[in-house]
Amino acid sequence: MSLFFFLLLWFYVSHALPPPRGFYLNCGSSSPTKLNEINYTPDQEFITVGNTTTIKQKDLLPILSTLRYFPDKSSRKHCYNFLVAENSKYLVRTTYYYGNFDGKNNPPVFDQIVGGTKWSVVNTTEDYAKGQSSYYEIIVGVPGKRLSVCLAKNANTVSSPFISALDVQSLENPMYNSTDLGLYKLSLIARNSFGGDGEMISYPDDQYNRLWQPFSDQKLTTLTSKSSIKPSDFWNIPPSKAFVEGFTATKGKPLELLWPPFPLPATRYYIALYFQDNRSPSPSSWRAFDVSINGVSFSRNLNVSTNGVMVYSGQWPLSDQTKITLTPAKDASMEAVINAGEVFQVIPLGGTTNIIDATALEDLLESIKEPPVDWSGDPCLPLANSWTGVTCSKEKITRVISLNLTNRGLSGSLSPTINTMTALKDLWMGKNKLTGPIPDLSPMTKLETLHLEDNQFSGAIPESLAQLPNLRTLSLKNNRFQGTIPIALLQKKGLTIQASPENMPSTNTTGQIRVANN
Numbered sequence: 001m002s003l004f005f006f007l008l009l010w011f012y013v014s015h016a017l018p019p020p021r022g023f024y025l026n027c028g029s030s031s032p033t034k035l036n037e038i039n040y041t042p043d044q045e046f047i048t049v050g051n052t053t054t055i056k057q058k059d060l061l062p063i064l065s066t067l068r069y070f071p072d073k074s075s076r077k078h079c080y081n082f083l084v085a086e087n088s089k090y091l092v093r094t095t096y097y098y099g100n101f102d103g104k105n106n107p108p109v110f111d112q113i114v115g116g117t118k119w120s121v122v123n124t125t126e127d128y129a130k131g132q133s134s135y136y137e138i139i140v141g142v143p144g145k146r147l148s149v150c151l152a153k154n155a156n157t158v159s160s161p162f163i164s165a166l167d168v169q170s171l172e173n174p175m176y177n178s179t180d181l182g183l184y185k186l187s188l189i190a191r192n193s194f195g196g197d198g199e200m201i202s203y204p205d206d207q208y209n210r211l212w213q214p215f216s217d218q219k220l221t222t223l224t225s226k227s228s229i230k231p232s233d234f235w236n237i238p239p240s241k242a243f244v245e246g247f248t249a250t251k252g253k254p255l256e257l258l259w260p261p262f263p264l265p266a267t268r269y270y271i272a273l274y275f276q277d278n279r280s281p282s283p284s285s286w287r288a289f290d291v292s293i294n295g296v297s298f299s300r301n302l303n304v305s306t307n308g309v310m311v312y313s314g315q316w317p318l319s320d321q322t323k324i325t326l327t328p329a330k331d332a333s334m335e336a337v338i339n340a341g342e343v344f345q346v347i348p349l350g351g352t353t354n355i356i357d358a359t360a361l362e363d364l365l366e367s368i369k370e371p372p373v374d375w376s377g378d379p380c381l382p383l384a385n386s387w388t389g390v391t392c393s394k395e396k397i398t399r400v401i402s403l404n405l406t407n408r409g410l411s412g413s414l415s416p417t418i419n420t421m422t423a424l425k426d427l428w429m430g431k432n433k434l435t436g437p438i439p440d441l442s443p444m445t446k447l448e449t450l451h452l453e454d455n456q457f458s459g460a461i462p463e464s465l466a467q468l469p470n471l472r473t474l475s476l477k478n479n480r481f482q483g484t485i486p487i488a489l490l491q492k493k494g495l496t497i498q499a500s501p502e503n504m505p506s507t508n509t510t511g512q513i514r515v516a517n518n
């Protein structure tokens with residue numbers, strides 16, 4: 001996927017506007033900084049892993065001069081976590097400037113993940129070679145209260161993933177609402193203001209801090225608008241500044257625009273195009289035209305007034321180079337015009353983790369000390385980046401089927417709600433320093449193997465384990481259990497029990513009990 005970059009120099013503005021709503025993190029920094037009137041804060045409140053460093057290069061924007069990187073190779077993902085409003089919509093922007101922070105002269109390539117969905121590969125090589133930073137944007141719906149943004153190694157990652165800045169910008173309900181964000185995410189391909197010659201539009205011109213890159217085309221005529229539109233007339237609330245300039249064509253000729261200016265992978269895209277008649281309202285001449293994309297009709301008889309208009313498609317197939325053609329209506333007296341456009345790749349959601357399983361793991365995370373450092377973000381998804389020790393099913397609503405934290409140096413105890421993970425087949429917690437009783441596991445009817453050996457569990461060995469229909473291995477050696485193994489367990493068919501001598505019935509001191517299948 002292509003990248004978009006901005007120059008290291010940013011223009012400064014001074015308007016007295018309310019600050020935008022969201023989180024703006026200057027990753028790896030220890031003090032706040034300001035960019036475009038937005039306060040960027042240090043990031044350590046939102047992440048517990050990674051190391052920080054400063055790039056020694058003059059004239060760098062403050063948000064690019066520090067970064068957080070993740071040298072831990074065993075970690076399956078490295079996550080930022082945000083508490084957000086329920087059922088809300090956010091624009092997430094990640095910014096990367098490598099700056100040879102690791103002295104390897106080779107920017108790492110890695111994955112970025114939002115919620116449980118793999119978002120994209122991050123490859124800043126080309127931008128870095130040009131002395132530019134890279135950024136990526138995605139629009140996401142958050143059904144619950146948690147939003148996580150994670151980086152992870154992939155097959156091509158040879159050094160530490162890193163991040164320079166992270167924006168989580170709140171959006172209004174009508175924005176991009178033709179896409180069901182409960183099913184899809186929108187990953188930015190291009191957002192351009194046409195005919196502009198240098199200045200990027202951002203906050204405060206765009207109150208949602210979207211970046212509108214200027215886009216010029218020598219073959220097209222640029223025009224400038226006298227009037228200004230009302231952003232709230234449009235569902236996407238575009239900045240009026242994006243309409244100030246636009247492209248037009250020679251009289252009577254169709255306007256042809258090769259945009260986005262690079263080939264695209266064949267898939268579905270959200271496309272929004274913005275138009276405005278730049279003249280004073282006229283009763284006798286109008287800008288009326290058809291819009292087609294790669295020869296397919298996109299919008300017919302568009303009659304563009306001074307108030308402006310947006311046309312969009314939520315799922316439009318594109319591949320390779322895109323050509324937008326505006327053909328003036330037969331009786332139109334004026335040429336066609338186009339002012340701005342946005343294209344997003346439509347990314348299906350990667351599924352969701354069963355909420356009860358996710359909650360049970362969150363409870364466990366609270367009750368054990370020193371859990372694996374990657375126990376953050378979505379516990380199951382993407383499946384290749386589940387929490388260490390957690391294995392999940394391939395269903396659309398995925399379930400935890402195995403939990404294996406053998407020999408991880410854990411202390412603390414097992415939370416009682418672990419028994420709500422009713423799809424779990426294997427629970428392996430051996431060789432740790434866990435204390436407290438074995439919770440009631442009787443609802444876990446799928447459980448086949450239970451390993452609690454070499455810990456400091458105490459209390460009685462629950463008789464209710466005998467009710468687990470599929471349990472075949474029960475390993476309890478070297479704990480502090482009181483009393484002997486209940487008879488019902490000893491008599492359970494097909495169950496192999498390993499226990500310490502002190503918990504054996506008096507007739508059996510071998511340390512192993514095998515109850516054979518008759």
Ligand SMILES: *[C@@H]1O[C@H](CO)[C@@H](O)[C@H](O)[C@H]1NC(C)=O
Pocket residue numbers: 050051071
């Ligand atoms: C990263 O930080 C950890 C913990 O603070 C430290 O042990 C480790 O040495 C650091 N790694 C590097 C490469 O600086």
Ligand SMILES: *[C@@H]1O[C@H](CO)[C@@H](O)[C@H](O)[C@H]1NC(C)=O
Pocket residue numbers: 109123124125126156
């Ligand atoms: C990263 O991008 C560079 C420059 O476009 C390319 O040569 C390289 O193959 C990419 N790396 C990976 C792992 O995709």
Ligand SMILES: *[C@@H]1O[C@H](CO)[C@@H](O)[C@H](O)[C@H]1NC(C)=O
Pocket residue numbers: 173174175177178235
């Ligand atoms: C999107 O928002 C607009 C403005 O609130 C509303 O009129 C429209 O019906 C919404 N569309 C969808 C698909 O929800």
Ligand SMILES: *[C@@H]1O[C@H](CO)[C@@H](O)[C@H](O)[C@H]1NC(C)=O
Pocket residue numbers: 286288301303329331332
């Ligand atoms: C465009 O709109 C104007 C004003 O509403 C109308 O008079 C005109 O007929 C329309 N032109 C076309 C081609 O639809």
Ligand SMILES: *[C@@H]1O[C@H](CO)[C@@H](O)[C@H](O)[C@H]1NC(C)=O
Pocket residue numbers: 402404405406426428
């Ligand atoms: C759990 O992890 C241990 C240690 O890594 C391994 O020996 C064991 O086979 C694993 N159990 C399962 C069910 O995968």
Ligand SMILES: *[C@@H]1O[C@H](CO)[C@@H](O)[C@H](O)[C@H]1NC(C)=O
Pocket residue numbers: 490505507508510512513514515
């Ligand atoms: C005691 O252990 C032996 C083998 O170690 C086994 O054959 C026997 O069935 C056990 N006794 C009881 C009562 O489970």
